[in-house]
Amino acid sequence: MEKMPKWADVVLIPLISLLLAAILSALVILAIGENPIEAVNLMVTGSLGSTYGWGYTLYYATNFMFTGLAVAVAFHARLFNIGGEGQAMLGGLGVAIVCLYIPWPHWSIALLGACVASALFGAAWAAIPAYLQAKRGSHIVITTIMFNFIAAAFLNYMLVNVMRPQGSQDPATARFPEAVHLPTFQSMFSSAENIVFRGAPANISFFVAILACIVVWALIWRTRLGYEIRAYGHSETGAVYAGISPVRITIIAMLISGALAGMMAINNVMGEAERLVLNSTEGAGFIGIAVALMGRSHPFGVFLAALLFGFLYQGGAELALWTSIPRELIVVIQALVILFTGALDNMVRIPLEKLFLTLRTRAD
Amino acid sequence: MEVLVTLIQVLDSTIRLATPLLLACLAGLYSERAGIFDIGLEGKMLMSAFFSAAVAAVTGSVWLGLLAGVASSLVLSALHGVASITFRGNQLISGVAINFLASGMTVLVAQSWFQQGGRTPSLFGGGRFESAEFPLAIGPNDAEETGRSVSELMSEANVVQMIYSELLSGHSVLVYVAFLMVPATWWILFRTRFGLRLRAVGENPAAVDTAGVSVVGLRFAAVAICGVLCGIAGAYLATALQAGFVKEMTAGRGFIALAALIFAKWRPWHAMWACLLFGLLQAIALRFQNIDLGGVVIPVQVMDALPYILTVVILAGFVGKAIPPRAGGEPYVKER
Numbered sequence: 235m236e237k238m239p240k241w242a243d244v245v246l247i248p249l250i251s252l253l254l255a256a257i258l259s260a261l262v263i264l265a266i267g268e269n270p271i272e273a274v275n276l277m278v279t280g281s282l283g284s285t286y287g288w289g290y291t292l293y294y295a296t297n298f299m300f301t302g303l304a305v306a307v308a309f310h311a312r313l314f315n316i317g318g319e320g321q322a323m324l325g326g327l328g329v330a331i332v333c334l335y336i337p338w339p340h341w342s343i344a345l346l347g348a349c350v351a352s353a354l355f356g357a358a359w360a361a362i363p364a365y366l367q368a369k370r371g372s373h374i375v376i377t378t379i380m381f382n383f384i385a386a387a388f389l390n391y392m393l394v395n396v397m398r399p400q401g402s403q404d405p406a407t408a409r410f411p412e413a414v415h416l417p418t419f420q421s422m423f424s425s426a427e428n429i430v431f432r433g434a435p436a437n438i439s440f441f442v443a444i445l446a447c448i449v450v451w452a453l454i455w456r457t458r459l460g461y462e463i464r465a466y467g468h469s470e471t472g473a474v475y476a477g478i479s480p481v482r483i484t485i486i487a488m489l490i491s492g493a494l495a496g497m498m499a500i501n502n503v504m505g506e507a508e509r510l511v512l513n514s515t516e517g518a519g520f521i522g523i524a525v526a527l528m529g530r531s532h533p534f535g536v537f538l539a540a541l542l543f544g545f546l547y548q549g550g551a552e553l554a555l556w557t558s559i560p561r562e563l564i565v566v567i568q569a570l571v572i573l574f575t576g577a578l579d580n581m582v583r584i585p586l587e588k589l590f591l592t593l594r595t596r597a598d
Numbered sequence: 599m600e601v602l603v604t605l606i607q608v609l610d611s612t613i614r615l616a617t618p619l620l621l622a623c624l625a626g627l628y629s630e631r632a633g634i635f636d637i638g639l640e641g642k643m644l645m646s647a648f649f650s651a652a653v654a655a656v657t658g659s660v661w662l663g664l665l666a667g668v669a670s671s672l673v674l675s676a677l678h679g680v681a682s683i684t685f686r687g688n689q690l691i692s693g694v695a696i697n698f699l700a701s702g703m704t705v706l707v708a709q710s711w712f713q714q715g716g717r718t719p720s721l722f723g724g725g726r727f728e729s730a731e732f733p734l735a736i737g738p739n740d741a742e743e744t745g746r747s748v749s750e751l752m753s754e755a756n757v758v759q760m761i762y763s764e765l766l767s768g769h770s771v772l773v774y775v776a777f778l779m780v781p782a783t784w785w786i787l788f789r790t791r792f793g794l795r796l797r798a799v800g801e802n803p804a805a806v807d808t809a810g811v812s813v814v815g816l817r818f819a820a821v822a823i824c825g826v827l828c829g830i831a832g833a834y835l836a837t838a839l840q841a842g843f844v845k846e847m848t849a850g851r852g853f854i855a856l857a858a859l860i861f862a863k864w865r866p867w868h869a870m871w872a873c874l875l876f877g878l879l880q881a882i883a884l885r886f887q888n889i890d891l892g893g894v895v896i897p898v899q900v901m902d903a904l905p906y907i908l909t910v911v912i913l914a915g916f917v918g919k920a921i922p923p924r925a926g927g928e929p930y931v932k933e934r
Contacts, residue, residue, distance in 0.1 A: 262703075266710035314690055362910075372913035373922070375637070375690050376860065379853055380906040380913075387903035395897060523694060560709045560716060565702030569695045577681040577692035584685075 238590035248528055248535075250582050251574035259567045268559055280552025281545045289419055289434020290551070294518075295544030296436070296501045299443040301522025302540050303450050304356075304495035306531040310454055311487035312467040317363060317378030318495040319519025320385030321356040325496025326503040327392060328355030330510035333410040334397075344414040348500050349442065356496015357489045359385060364488030368481040374488070382519075393512055406511040416505045437505035443540075446494065447533040453490075454533075463487050495519060517565075521547075524568050527575040543568070603753060603760070608881050610764050614839060615884075616877025617769075617776045618643065618831045618848075622855035623862070623869045624776075624783050625827035631787065631864060632820030633800035633925040637693035638678055639828055640852025641700030646671040646832025648704040651718040651843035652711060654725040660837050663725070667836075668829030674700065675825025683817050686929030697852075705845050718836075718843040727838035730774070732767035770838035772830060779827070783866040796820055800923035803930040813930050828852075857909035864923065876905045 260270035281291045301318045308315035315321075328351035338344035363377035393405040402408075417438050419431035454460040466473040466483040474480060498518060503510055521543055528542070529535025550564035574582070622639045629636040646667035654663030674696050681692040705716035712718055731737040736755060741748045752760060787793035799806045799816045807813050835851075836843045854876050861875075862868035883901035890896075 262706065266706060314688075316690075316694065366910070366914050370914045372910070372915065376856070377910055377913060379637070380857065380910050383850060383853065383906040384903045384910075387899040387906075390902075391897055391899040394899075520694070520698070523691075527691070558709065558713075560705055562702040562705035562709075562716070565698050566706060567702075569698035569702055572691060572698065573677075573681065573695035577687035577689075577695055578685055580685040580687055 237587045242586060242590065244530060244532075244535075247579070247582055247586065248530060248575060250586075251579070252528070252571065254574050254582070255567060255570035258570050259563070262566060263559065263563070266559065268557060273553060273557065273559065276553055276556055277545070277549025280556075281548035285419075285430040286432055286434050287548060287552075289431040289436040290548040291541070291544040292419070292436040292440050293434065293501065293506065293544070294547040295540045296440045296443045296505075297498050297518040298521050298525045298540035298543045299447060299537060300498035300501070301495050301519050302525030302529060302536040303446055303522075303533060304491045304493075304519075305522045305526035306529065306533070306536055307450060307454070307463075307494065308487055308491040309526055309531045310460075310467045311463045311483055312470075313367070313484065313487060313491075314375050315360065315378055315488065315491045315495075316375055316523065317360060317381050317492070317519070318522045319515055319517065320378070320382035321359045321492045321495035322498045322502075322515045322519045323385045323389050324359040325352035325356040325499035326510050326514050327389060328352045328496065329499040329503045330397065330407050330410075333414045333504060334407060337411075338414050341414055341416055345416060345438070345442075345500065345504070348414075348504050349497060352496040352499040353493035354496070356499075357493040359496070360488045360492025361485070364485045364492075367488075368484040390512065393510065397510070404511075407509050409509045410504065414504065415508060416500075418505070435506040437501065439501035439505045442497075442500060444537070446497065447537050450494070451533040459486065495522070521568060524571045524575075528571055602757065606760050606764050608878070608885060610768075611881040611884065612874060612877045613765065613769065613773060614877075615880045616873045617773045618835050618839065618851055619855045619858055619876055620776045620870060620873040621772075621779070621827050621831035621834065622852055623858045623873050624779050624866065625824040625831065626856055626859045627783065627787075627864060627866060627869060628796070628820045628827070629824040630859065630926055631800045631923055632796050632817050633803060633923055633928065633930075634678070634682055634817055634821055634824075635689045635693065635927045636678065636821075636824060637690060637856060638674065638696035638700075638852075639824075639855055640848055640850065641693075641697035642671040642674045642825060642828035643832040643835065643852050644697075644704055644846070644848045645674055645700040646829040647836035647847055648708060648718070648832075648843045650829075650833035651721060651836035652708070654721055654837050655712075655719045655842070658724050660721075660725055660727050663837055664830070664833045667833035668826055671829030671832060672822065672825040675821050675828070679818050679821040682929065683814055683821070686931065689927055689929075701846060704843070708843065708845075716845040721837060721841045725837070726841055727770035727772060727834075729768045729770055732762070735763040735767035737763065737768060770834070772834040772838055775830065776834070777870070780866050780870045787866065792819075797923075800925055803925050807930075807932065813932075817930075831855075854905050857905050860909055860922075861912050863921070879904050 263270040263273050281287045301322060304318050305315055329348045332347050332351040333344065336347065359381060363374050363381055366372040366377055367374040397407045398405060399408040419434060419436040423430050454464065462478045462483055465476060466478055466480060470480060502514055507514060525536055525539040525543055528539035546564050546567055550561050553559045553563065554561040622643055626636050626639050649670040650663040650667030653666035654660045678692050678696055681687040682689040708716045708718060736748065736751050736759065738748060740751060787797060795806060795811055795816055799813055803813045835847060858869060858872035858876055861872040879901055883898055
């Protein structure tokens with residue numbers, strides 16, 4: 235017998251966790267001598283009050299959809315991929331290489347090429363930890379953390395010593411050619427008399443991210459592979475008994491996860507910066523953890539949670555601009571969301587289960 | 599002679615850089631030996647670095663700073679304990695949350711208290727840990743008496759004197775604390791009843807429970823010791839190694855300590871050697887940047903990445919196998 239109805243598990247628990255995180259964040263804002271209500275007002279107008287704000291919110295949300303899906307897919311196989319950050323960095327390298335060294339005739343073909351390259355590079359960076367976990371039993375959490383640092387050092391080397399244009403001091407690649415610039419929301423939705431999303435970085439990758447959500451949903455719930463991944467995540471011994479190879483599932487799930495994290499680069503590297511810079515990922519790989527936890531590892535949940543974090547990110551930037559609250563407030567909120575939806579899940583769950591149980595016995 | 603002086607200077611800076619790693623590594627050792635994975639070492643160090651520097655800056659007393667740092671680190675430890683022991687949550691996710699909490703809160707509070715862009719004012723005088731001069735060591739006092747610089751005096755000294763004055767003497771008291779913690783940890787873990795139980799609770803908590811010893815109590819004790827040591831590590835960073843807190847000043851040291859812990863296979867003496875090795879790598883990277891080995895140039899980024907690469911290699915079991923405590927990462931449920 236289920237202890238509580240499914241809707242409570244899927245909707246109520248994340249909402250209560252979010253509420254707890256919000257209350258604590260409000261207390262933090264109060265403690266540093268600012269007004270939480272004013273802060274929320276500023277965040278809402280700054281991120282949702284104009285098409286410009288929306289353009290940033292959706293741009294950040296695109297990043298978080300990719301990294302959130304990456305963490306979610308790994309979660310389904312009960313693997314904790316903290317390496318999204320490193321995989322996204324490598325994805326950026328893949329995008330930079332295909333955009334700089336292949337003469338693309340049109341952005342649409344270039345986008346396809348960049349998707350493939352970023353996915354391949356991200357997957358490759360996840361492949362080694364996956365192999366080590368599957369074959370050698372080394373803990374995937376530790377190896378993926380280590381690979382984040384190794385990726386940062388590697389990218390630093392590539393940008394400073396190899397890909398930096400001659401005469402440039404900046405550790406970054408050259409700008410990508412005009413032909414591979416992706417259409418932004420401004421060019422897609424503006425008419426001659428009404429210009430919307432002016433100067434905002436949201437671009438066509440947003441729709442690629444939505445497509446990725448749908449594909450991941452179909453993969454996890456509508457294919458045999460997805461079934462095997464979920465079965466393995468649910469019970470390893472059960473999966474082995476059913477003839478599912480743990481090595482195969484571990485490696486495939488991590489490859490998909492790495493590929494999704496890597497594909498974030500089509501948004502931030504190809505769509506926004508139009509060149510590869512140091513620290514282009516800006517921690518989005520880690521926010522993916524919060525997004526996946528918040529979204530209960532379901533693509534639709536990830537989509538909603540990514541929008542929420544996109545709003546928080548852009549709202550936080552606005553706060554930093556207009557008040558003395560630094561941008562790091564978002565990191566605190568992110569930490570609280572991870573804490574309540576991830577680590578302290580039982581704190582919310584156990585009392586709720588008891589509540590539903592008493593309600594049910596009374597009804598009987 | 600020139601080479602020798604350089605070598606001793608590099609080793610000296612190795613000791614300074616290994617100290618925070620060693621403290622954090624031993625902190626992780628207690629926690630993980632008791633079966634609680636802790637990837638939040640980084641966050642606890644960072645939190646302590648900020649609060650120790652902030653309190654030292656305000657009160658002018660480095661000892662009060664140290665206390666505040668340890669207390670702040672203990673608060674995060676308690677959070678980790680509540681999440682992973684009381685509520686049996688995922689220890690790794692809790693650690694990730696703690697790292698982000700520290701990284702955000704330190705800047706938020708620093709900005710609110712000092713308005714200097716997320717840093718504390720620079721510490722001086724009683725706000726910093728002084729270096730302890732051993733008797734007969736060449737130090738600032740001799741330099742003052744003779745009217746010459748320390749480095750001048752040092753270049754005239756013989757090898758024994760150099761090692762004594764530069765390597766052994768002249769560190770802050772926390773350095774000696776860190777290195778004394780190594781035998782102390784060995785003794786506690788392997789020669790006391792508490793240590794035996796602590797190790798047992800990380801291997802087979804059900805057996806400890808059957809013997810009538812509290813699993814929860816032991817694990818909380820281990821997590822608290824971890825918090826104290828991380829607190830000292832953070833205070834050392836901000837009030838001894840450097841003079842004040844800057845944003846993200848731990849710079850991945852918590853993860854290097856974690857790497858050292860695995861490298862050392864969860865043993866105290868090996869942990870010291872691992873931390874010294876990683877400290878040496880940092881010291882070399884700091885001093886030489888790109889290293890030219892007879893035509894082959896090793897870029898500085900390789901030195902930066904080496905601790906992490908070594909850890910992956912060790913974890914992969916190609917150089918001896920690293921086996922963590924058996925009950926590590928699993929919450930203990932009393933009745934099944």
